[in-house]
Each structure stands twice: as structure tokens, then as C-alpha cells.
Amino acid sequence: MSRAVERLDRREALQFITEAFPEFISTYIAAAGDIGTTVYEDLPGGVDGFTAVTAALPAVEQLAANGRYMLLAPTTTVIQGVITRLVNGGVRDAQFANLAAEYGDPAILADPADSLGTLWARHASANACGFCRMLATRGAVYTSAEAATSVVGRGVDLTVSDQRAIAMGQMTRAEARERRSVYRNAAHAARQGAQVGDRRKSGRTRGIRPLGDKFHDHCHCIAVPVRPGSSYQPAPYVEQWQKDYEDARDAIPPGTDYRAVPKLISAAMDKTAAARTAAANPPKPVDPLQDVRRTAGRDLVADLAAINPKWMSGRQWQVNCTRCAAAVELRARGYDVTAEPRPDAVRDNGYASVLSRWTSPDGTPAGQGGGLHATRATVPDGEVLGMSTGSRIWDFLPARGRGKVNQAKRAADEAVSQWGDGARGFITVEWSKAAGGGAHIFNVENRGGKIVYLDGQSNEIDASGHWDRIKTTGGSCRIVRTDDLTPTKRVMEWTSERTDDDRLLAERKAARLAKIAAQTSVPAPAGLDGLGQSPTKWPPIPHITYPKYTRVGEDGIATSTVFTGADGKPEPLPDLSKMPGHVLYGWRDDDPHPHQVGDRRGHRFDSERKLASLFPESWSDQKIVDAVRAAIEDPDRAMPPGPEGRTVRKVVDGVLIQVTWSKVNEVVLDSVEAYPVRGKGVAKIGRDGSRQPIDPKTRQGDKRFTEVRRNDR
Known part of the structure; x- marks a missing residue:
């Protein structure tokens, strides 16, 4: 109907609504009247053999006026209020009509006060407002339906003598009101233009709504007639309302203006009901990760092994400790997730970033930008201070001064013990120079009173040895509780559902590439549906000779001169066909940009990739490329072998080179990553794009490598 009205001017719209609205709303009023008739039939008492009747519908003119009112004030509140009042009126009108029909007195419709002694009660719905609940507690005390549910003038006042006669049982309250409701004195009647025996007119209007308004909009209360000889039985929930009313009444201070009492009582009843509802229906916790697959059970060894299985396969899996810490916490909650890698170009390891993916128990962000950032200069020796980047505090652990490493661990042990059994948290530390420098984050858990330190990145069930490698001079250790935090969907940016399904892995990779393509306006590369296919073409590099291994078997497979596999045979080496493009120019299979000789995303000195060495x-x-080949084939030092690859180092002409290659289920892939660590002429691009020489004395990561034994060669 609204679309039809929109095409009309105001005069035409008023004419349309005058004709259409009565026909539209009458169907619903008639249905409500049927309900009112059924309710009346079920009332106790009444005349034997009476059959309930159907009430007449409101006048068409009345309904048309309501329609025009809605058209001129077309707010949702007005429209809902008018329609609710008209439909509820169908129930009430049906009861009036049946009362008149049962007692054979049509005057009841014109003056329900003459209803042969019938009283009325206000029946309120269970979710009624405080005002309606307050009036519903009065029971069948109203002498008319209007008095029970609408705005009427104040009735007659009973005198002191009337009250005394009622108390002595000489008359009922109804008889006293009836006696005072008619003029018994000729002089008094004459002053009002009436005669003795005429009924007194209602007094001043109660409240601020116009006299005659039957119900306030959105009110579902109805007036229930209580036939002569019967009693009113309120709904069961009214008993609680009666108690609420008495409590609210008793709480009103003495001397309060009587005109304010009803509002105070209804407001207090509203507050009590709201508190009762909240206590009975606490909000159900919403799992923001409800779509993430759950684990069947918790196995500590299996859990850690699933966190970062590609640790040995490349640098991005060795600088993702923040992702691993988040994955450990999620797996402790039963989510079957694994950590995502952190590309070199992404720098989001700050304290605020770690906790910004979680919310505190009060619903506020656990971490966010800004907040209190204590500097080392403000941290007294041995004192524990807080660092806030949101509503959750990072507590400092005292780790300054020679010989105080154990003091930091003791402080962490004490804090986690106080948290209680089952509590978990994150710990951040700075490595000493001897340990390679840098910083790290790992997990801690109170398991039955035993404090356990876990490192998901390196798959260490017991990471307590980390405390022996932290800085003790100017270092910074911090701890924060996490088991009572709630993860947000953003935590899945750092983790993903674990799966062994190669097809699903391929689909995820395709989705990531498609997202990159959408963000960069570069068409998604072809071949994403096939497994093992390279989505991006690697062009030849004409100005170099592709390196070849010196030890190649009759089957054409190159094998290591150093490492042997579980079967005792030399380990196969990765294919070198893609190594030059990746090391020199930064080409990758999952890069949607066309590969071109001269790209500046690799490790050549003219590279423009920030933070690249x-x-x-x-x-x-x-x-x-020849130096990288030599490092793979004849390394000087190596990290312990991982399930998915190897990482080695070799010094070539004074430059330390680190190389990592991947393997899956003992099958070596053609994924080779290599970069210079330090040495003469080695530089690094800063965040601002400037080139700075790398200190040749730095020993970052050296402790993780061991020398390759000569008898292995």
C-alpha cells in the first residue's frame, strides 16, 4: 500500500487511505473480536444458557480517521501504535458487547458503570510495563472498563463518615461510591445544572493524556469483566507483581509528594523486573570462531607438532612467533588450527597487535594503539610494572643486572601460580647477544600447579631453557594472562584451520591469490585448480648460467655430500631451476605479478624490498647463485633437521649465506630461500628505504646452528 501512496499527491493519498485502510484493518479487528468472544465465554459465572455474540466492527469513519492520522505522521512508532490499539480494541469491544447481550441491557455499552454490579480488572500481559503491572495488582476494583484501562475523570471522594461506615460493615465500598455518585442535595445539583438523583460527572482528568483515551499506544492490557457472584483470578505472575509493588511502596521515603508516588512505584517495578529477567536469562556466550574446526581431544605433543610444522622450510616460518603463540592458545581451547607464516614485509609483532585480536572479559579490546608505554629507563631494578595497550596489562618481569635471570623466571612462576590451575599466558623476552639477539614470544600454562613453558614455533614441550638465553642488561621481559580473553575473528588472520587435505590446501592457496589479485587489480593467475601447478610463469634469466650440482646420480637426481636420510642413503637436493629467480628478483609461485628480469624484490644490491638483506x-x-648452490651442496653449519626441510649456512668470500629448502614426506621441493646474513659489503634496507651496512660482528641465530662434522662429508 505504501508504494501506491507514494505515486499520489497529498489529496489523492488522503482519499486513497480513507477508502483502503478501513477495509485493510477490519480483517484483523474481526479476528481479534473472535478472540475476545472466546475469552468471555470462558469467564466464570453469568446467565445460564447464554451464547456469546460477535461485536460490531468500529465505524468506517473512525477507522478512516486513524488511517489519515498515520499518513500525516508516518513514523514507525505511530503506525505500530495505532494498529496495535485498534486490534486490541477488537478484543475489548467483544467483551462489552457480550456483557450487554448477556444481561439484556444495551445501556451497558453507553455506560459500563451501570453493568448490574459488574466490576472490572486490568489484565496485563506478562511483559507489561511497570505502570500496567502496578494497576494490574489492584484486581477487580474498577467500576467500569474505562476506569480499568483508560483515561477517565477522577471518581467521587468518600468522606470520613463513609470510610467509618465501611470499616464497621454498615456498607460496602461499592455502595458508598454509588451513594456519593448521585446528587442527593438539591442545592449542589442546581449549581451543576442537575437534579437530585442525577449522576455526578467525573472529576478532573487523571494524568496528562486526553480524557477518553482508552489505552496508551503499544499497551496490550484488556479490561476483564467480573460477573456478579464470581471472583477475579489474576494470572499466576501477578502474585510476583504484588510483592514487587509492596517492596516498591515500602521503599518510598516518608513525606514524598503523593502525586509522584505512582511514577516511583512503576519505575521501581520496572527496574526489579529487568534485574530478575537478566538474572534468569544471562546472555549466552557467543563463540566468534564457531565455524573453526575443533580437535577431538587435547594431546600436548600432537598439539605443538601441529602449530608450526614448516619451521624448517623458510624464514617466514621462523619469524612467526606471534602467530605460533596465538595458535597455542587457540589449540588449548580446542580449536584445530595451525600458525600462519609472517612475510618479511609484514611488521605486526607489537604488544598492541598481539592483544588486539582478543577482548577482555568486559568486552573491551584487550589491546589497541596508544596506552601507557613504560621505557626501560622508568623500570627500577627488580620492580614489576605494567604496560597497557588496551584493557589488558603486560606486566614487566625483573630481568636486569648480572645473575638475575632466575629472578625473572621466579617472578613468572609466581604470577602464573596466583592465576590458578588451568591459567595460561604469553611471555615476551629479548635474547642476549650470545643467543643471537632479537625478541621472542612463547606460552606459559599452570597445569595442576606445575608451571609449564611451551614454544609452538620451535615445537618445544619444555621451553624453560629460554630463561637461560635472555638479556640480563637492559633486557625486557613481559607477561600477560590470556586464558580469560575471548578471541576475535581477527585472530584467524594469524592462524588457519589445520588440514591434511591437499585439495583443500590448494583451494586455500587459490583463495589467497584471488584476494591479492582483487586488492592489486591484477588478474588472478591461471592454473589454480590443479595441484602441483605453478600459477606464475618463471621466465629465463639470459645473462647467467644456471648452476648445477657436482654430484648427480644416473637417475638425474642430485644428492647431498653431507646429509643422509633415514634410509641411510644421501638426501636428495632441491631443484635449482627457480632458485636464481627467487634469490635475485624475489619471484614466487604465489605472486600474481608477472615475473620480469630486473624486478627489485630479491637480495641483489639494487633491491627495493624493505628489510631485505x-x-x-x-x-x-x-x-x-653459484654461492647459494655451494651452500646447499657443501654447507659449513646446519640447524637440526626438521620434518619439512633443512636450513644451512656457509661462508663464501667472507659473506655468511643462509639457505633453506623444503620437503614434504621426504620429497624435496623446488622451494629454495637464501639471503646473506652478514659479511663485508652486506647491507640491509631499512623501513625508510635507506641502505645500512650490517654489523659484521652480529651473531644473530648462530647458536641454533652446529658445525657439520667432517666425517659426514
């Missing part, structure tokens, strides 16, 4: 400017491209 660069080979010396004097090194040619051929020397770079």
Missing part, C-alpha cells in the same frame, strides 16, 4: 654490490648475479 643485500649481497655486496661488487657481487655479480652469477656469483650470487
